[in-house]
Amino acid sequence: MDGLTLDFRTNRGRVKALRDISFPVRRGRILGIVGESGSGKSTVLWSILGLLAGNAEITSGRIDFGENDLLRMDAEAQRAVRGEQISVVFQDPMTSQIPVLPYARQMSDILYRRSMSGADKRRAAIDMLRRVGIPDPERRVDAYPHEFSGGMRQRAGIAMSMLTGPNLLLADEPTTALDVTMEAQMIGLMRGLRDDFDTTIVVVSHNLGLIAEMCDDVVVMYAGEVVETGEVHDIFHNARHPYTRALLECDPARIEDVSRKLPVIPGDIPDLTKPLSGCIFADRCQRAKPECATIAPPLVARGTGVARCHLLEGPLADASWPPPASVMTVAGDLGGPAPVRTGAGEAPLLEVSDLNVRFRTMGPIRARMKGVSDPFVDAVLDVSLDVKPGETLALVGESGSGKTTLGRTILNLQAAAGGAVRYDGNQILGMAESRFKPLRRDMAMMFQDPVGSLSPRKSVRALITEPLVIHGAEGRDLDAEAERLADMVRLPHSFLARYPHELSGGQARRVGVARALALNPRLIVADEPTAGLDVSVQGEILNLMADLQAEHGLSYLIITHNLPVVRHIADRIAIMYLGRIVEDGPAAEVFARPAHPYTRALVEGVPQPDPDRRRPQTATIEGEVPSLMRRPKGCDFATRCPLARDACRAAKPEHRQIAPEHRHACLFPLRDAGEPTT
Structure with missing residues (x-):
């Protein structure tokens, strides 16, 4: 991938979703792409597959697959590559699988290019379901997606992606819905696929433990830019960019002191519809200097990869950066000890x-x-x-x-x-x-799917005040209640006019918390x-x-x-x-x-x-x-x-x-x- 730049045309203006994205995907290796929601990780995958939304516009760059540039293939050539040579595991199995067809039919359809009998296709589907840990595959192959739990649907999605033995497998959050035991099996399965079939794998994930355990190379993205690349050991033991180090510090698996609040990165990803200058991470970086906000940082070769940061080279370089890997204090203030809980010795609620x-x-x-x-x-x-x-x-x-x-x-x-x-x-x-x-x-419930549990036809304001309406609170000032609840979950008032599809996962989760607290x-x-x-x-x-x-x-x-x-x-x-x-x-x-x-x-x-x-x-x-x-x-x-x-x-x-x-x-x-x- 070389110099990929992509915009989305929206009513709010052009969203500069990807800017000069360049990194290699080495044959037979597993590459992990990490970053916060909105960093452009999934957009990179959809660019490779040619499955971008209609309002997307690629303004420059190349995506070379073998000897061909995927961006310059016609639709028929792209269809020949997708599924057979490049396969994908989608993030949300419920929306990527056909709800009215059993898995036997869906998996048989994937093999439509193969000269196999229907019985052979069924046996191949059963064998792959067994490999990904679906119990009773002979019976469950005839089940429908709604009959599987979230984790089992994800396993079925991985099975479908592996049916054709692709050369390149793209996985968008493949273990999000899986528990640790099945996650370990999926990691072993995908690494086995790489070893057995020389399959190259690109994994998008926010799970740093999964990236550390599964991947050979890592790309760190932030707000549509690549800020650091390198082999997995180099990234996790000698990260150069402040954003990479902040991500590592926020992982609860690294934090031994359970008596304190979890660390966070202060601030939010910048608005990509506005003009951008300087370092994209400057507003949230605790090491930033005034010049970082106006001068574009250099791309510096370090270790097994590159990092885009003023602290590493040039007039703003800091000899004390990066500190030893054991000294990581770049995330937001923990805010002191966690609140002391009560309840001991009381009668159960x-x-x-x-x-x-x-x-x-x-x-x-x-x-x-x-x-x-x-x-x-x-x-x-x-x-x-x-x-x-x-x-x-x-x-x-x-x-x-x-x-x-x-x-x-x-x-x-x-x-x-x-x-x-x-x-x-x-x-x-x-x-x-x-x-x-x-x-x-x-008694209230916060549902597993923060977006799917919200009506797409209602604004955030209507959604978080809906419990008040249902329980007979018509006489209350609902606008004031909406603002009170938004303040309680630290959601900006401007978000009250938005709809669920306009929210990130974290923002939708805050709306769910507000509804539960109403x-x-x-x-x-x-x-x-x-x-x-x-x-x-x-x-x-x-x-x-x-x-x-x-x-x-x-x-x-x-x-x-x-x-x-x-x-x-x-x-x-x-x-x-x-x-x-x-x-x-x-x-x-x-x-x-x-x-x-x-x-x-x-x-x-x-x-x-x-x-x-x-x-x-x-x-x-x-x-x-x-x-x-x-x-x-x-x-x-x-x-x-x-x-x-x-x-x-x-x-x-x-x-x-x-x-x-x-x-x-x-x-x-x-x-x-x-x-x-x-």
Whole structure:
């Protein structure tokens, strides 16, 4: 890629989305592109694929693929290259997959150029679904996208992209919706594809741990420019640009002190419709000098790549920059210690006892015809947990473990088959909607998809005041309430006139937080509150939630698979596997001394933003998650547990107390040294 410059024509003017983008993609290697939302990472991929929006205009540059310039190919030549030689894994699997076609048909259509029989295409699809960890691929290949969890849809998307064995694979946030165990499997799978087929891979991600573990080379982008390039070890151990170092500092996986707020990069990405001069990062750089705002920085060759910064060369060079890698103080002020939470010793605000949620797998007539006496699966089984006032409980587990189903059932958005849910001492499970509606003022939900959960036809002002309208607050000044809520989540008032498609992921997440806070609730169920956010915005959202919790006494039930985040925000953790809680206890204790082998695998499986600490294959959980249709007779984890014994396969373990508020469900819990007890 050489000198790529691209504008978008909009009503607000021309958005200079990419400016003089140049970097090589070396054959047989994995290149990672990192940067905040709005940096132009995905636009680079769409330029390679020729899938840019109609208002895009490439004003200069080349994209050479082999001996051909992709930008100068006609439409027919581009179609011949796409899919066969260049494939892509999209960021949002739900919108990139056809909702009315089963995966068998979608994957067969991908192979339309191949002279294969329908049966062979089906076998190829099943084999690829098995390789990416889809349980029961022979059956699930006939499923539709809406029947898969978010993580399983992403796995299916990766499987579809790999079907043709492409020379170049483009992956746009390929592991955003995946838990650490499946993320590790995807990393191993994609690296295996590179090794087995000499496939070159370009990965766009905000997950620095994934980039450090998976990639050979790294490109750092900011506001439409490449600010630094280099091999992965050089970037992570000897970053030259202040922006690169700030990104690394903001990663919660690098921060040992959990008693302080997460660091953030102050300010926002500049408005790319306005004239640009000087260093694009100058307004947010804590090392900037006055000249940085007016003089374009030089492109300086350093180490295995280049960096665009005045501090490295020229009249503004600073001999003290860059400091040693161990000294990283370029991000925003942490703002002091995190707020002290309350709740210890108080009666629970929320109590869940022996909750069971079942889903019918077939209709009664079909069940009778097939002789099936119990046509149900238990998505949530015998779950008990509680949340105290002002406390944060994190619910952690792999995709498909039942976390979201549990959260929806607690809020009466999903029917339960048994058990009890008490809110403030009152039984609410199965309560009629007319009686439950007043309680919804005290209980709110932040949905996993911040943009998809917002009506595209309503402005931000209407969206964040909608709960007030629904609950009969017509007499209040809604404009004043909208501004109050915007101030609460630190959203500029000018954004109130925008629509969801005009918001970044972090801005949409703030709108979701404002909606949840509109009625001053006491309990918020937050489903993946940091999914899809870059590390700096992620820190802003989590710090905001902590401040609001301290100010309003909020209780949080946070559903997530992001363990570095959990370590910083949770008071207690509940680990969920195949619909059951296998371990729960104080966060610090669970991280330091996990009792269940599954918990240990999750903790040890977190990718580290350090290429020298790449996870060994032994750190990941082998095998597939068992199907709910064929739940193991004994311990649910026995089929994948490296320490399982015959007793584990015979009976389900009961929950045992091993410390105050620390329980597990394992017949042979781990010692402190990581070995099972006798």
